[in-house]
Amino acid sequence: MRLRDWALDDRCYAVRLGASLMGVHLPTITDAAALETGPVLEIDGGCLRGPADILQRLTSLPEVSRDWHLGIGEERRDAWAESALEQLSHLRRAALLAALPTDGVPPSVFRLMTEIEDRLSDDRLCDRPWLSGRHPGVADILLFPIVALSQDLEVPLDLYPAIRNFIRQFKALPGFMTMPGVPECH
Amino acid sequence: MTDWFPLALGMDVPSETAAPARLYGKEIALWRGADGQVHAWEDRCPHRGMRLSFGFVRNGNLACLYHGWQFGADATCRHIPAHPELRVPGTIHAHAYRAEERAGIIWVSLNEDASLDELPDEDAFGARSILVQAPLASVRVALALPEEGWKWQEDCLVAAHEPEPGLTMLHMASATLANRLDIAARAKTTRDHLEALNEKVPA
Amino acid sequence: MVREIRLTGHFDPEALQGFAMARAELLAVEITKMSVSQSRFEARIVGEEALLGMFEMSCLLGPAGCIVTGAEDIA
Missing domain, CATH: 2.102.10.10 (Rieske [2Fe-2S] iron-sulphur domain)
Structure with a gap:
């Protein structure tokens, strides 16, 4: 098993982060193509693409705790979180590769952050600490790079208290790891 | 003031x-x-x-x-x-x-002599701080809030501040713990309504 | 402890003087003598050794528009 990885890509980070949190040893090989395609997991003689599918595959490995699976009756939000990560990834690449600095936060970023904030805020009032329910799951791992790296798009986090709360509790998880642009927890 | x-x-x-x-x-x-x-x-x-x-x-x-x-x-x-x-x-x-915490909200004054009498003295439970992409003045008008300060609207305490020109943070607290979800839902409806109104205003 | 420091470079004398005085007040450093020109800043400073070091370091960075090219102890 091996990850075709680009260290600065947000979707690749989601997979490395997930492996670290789940206690999976995941060797990586640097592959510049991953900046475009996102992470690719070489496994069982084949290739698996898409951060959500890869993370779900990791949760099924024998060494991974059942806690990373959804509880009975819990809503699956992986597809929503993956689509949000794709959006952020696209916007972030556009901002980081732009020839000239852009002025202000683009409206599409505000829309994305609002959607995430609404969901986290409602969850909190319903005593649902994680997107995935009582324990963090694949959807939470996909969400973290979005909200943490939103700083690359200069999103002011004072406007999003539920997102701040999510970032704080996520960073306290055992096995949490950073990437450039995501500061260490203290 | x-x-x-x-x-x-x-x-x-x-x-x-x-x-x-x-x-x-x-x-x-x-x-x-x-x-x-x-x-x-x-x-x-x-x-x-x-x-x-x-x-x-x-x-x-x-x-x-x-x-x-x-x-x-x-x-x-x-x-x-x-x-x-x-x-x-x-x-x-x-x-x-x-800084003072009242009715589930953190209130800050830059004036050292500010009077605590201006603050609500009832108990309330924070429900939602929500970003509204509209200027504070138009939010106040649309919500029939006083020009300054806060207001109880039935069982909901409504207060707002402007983090930067053109953006408003609306803070809503509930008189009862049980009602927080309803009030949070009301906050979202209010935001969507205010942002739709704001888009109609010519710049 | 007492030190006398000299910085050379390109200064906005008024800005640097105001900055030095504010920094000294913050760090409980006493400036007993100071002269500032467009190319030279000299000060005799009294206070705890560590705080004098912090004062010197902040002057090396200086306010906007001031560029330090040299620094030395003159006493």
């Missing part, structure tokens, strides 16, 4: 954490010690200007993320890690504002 501004819900600044806030562009660090007390300081370390809201709370002090200078509840510097032997002079301090 009111001196108190609602900057956040109390629940959004948990014990032993720091959070950023802005008031008309002025950056303010909110933080809460283990004793539950909330503090509001200028969001700038007097050492190198780093934002203190990036810092962390340890032993009742707020520590700057940059070089770890620690400031106590009275805002004076207590410890400089690079000079552990140094008795830190009282002249080194963060700039503190007044």
Whole structure:
């Protein structure tokens, strides 16, 4: 098993982060193509693409705790979180590769952050600490790079208290790891 | 004129954490010690200007993320890690504002003489601080809020502040714990309505 | 402890003087003598050794528009 990885890509980070949190040893090989395609997991003689599918595959490995699976009756939000990560990834690449600095936060970023904030805020009032329910799951791992790296798009986090709360509790998880642009927890 | 501004819900600044806030562009660090007390300081370390809201709370002090200078509840510097032997002079301090927690909301005044009488004295439970992409003045008009200060609308306390021109943070607290979800839903409807209205206003 | 420091470079004298005085007050450092020109800043400073070091370091960075090219102890 091996990850075709680009260290600065947000979707690749989601997979490395997930492996670290789940206690999976995941060797990586640097592959510049991953900046475009996102992470690719070489496994069982084949290739698996898409951060959500890869993370779900990791949760099924024998060494991974059942806690990373959804509880009975819990809503699956992986597809929503993956689509949000794709959006952020696209916007972030556009901002980081732009020839000239852009002025202000683009409206599409505000829309994305609002959607995430609404969901986290409602969850909190319903005593649902994680997107995935009582324990963090694949959807939470996909969400973290979005909200943490939103700083690359200069999103002011004072406007999003539920997102701040999510970032704080996520960073306290055992096995949490950073990437450039995501500061260490203290 | 009111001196108190609602900057956040109390629940959004948990014990032993720091959070950023802005008031008309002025950056303010909110933080809460283990004793539950909330503090509001200028969001700038007097050492190198780093934002203190990036810092962390340890032993009742707020520590700057940059070089770890620690400031106590009275805002004076207590410890400089690079000079552990140094008795830190009282002249080194963060700039503190007044902070009060009432009705589930953290209120901050830049005026030291602000009267507490302006603040709500009923109990309430924070439901939602929500971003509305519209200027505060038009939000106040649309919600029939007074020109300044806050208002009870039935079982919901409504207050607002402007982090930067054109953006409003609407803070809503519920008179009862059970009603918070309803009020949070009302906050979202209100936001969507206000943003739709704002888009219709020609720039 | 007493030190006398000299910085050379390109200064906005008024800005640097105001900055030095504010920094000294913050750090409980006493400036007993100071002269500032467009190319030279000299000060005799009294205080705790560590705080004098911090004062010097902040003057080396200086306010906007001031560029330090040299620094030395003159006493």
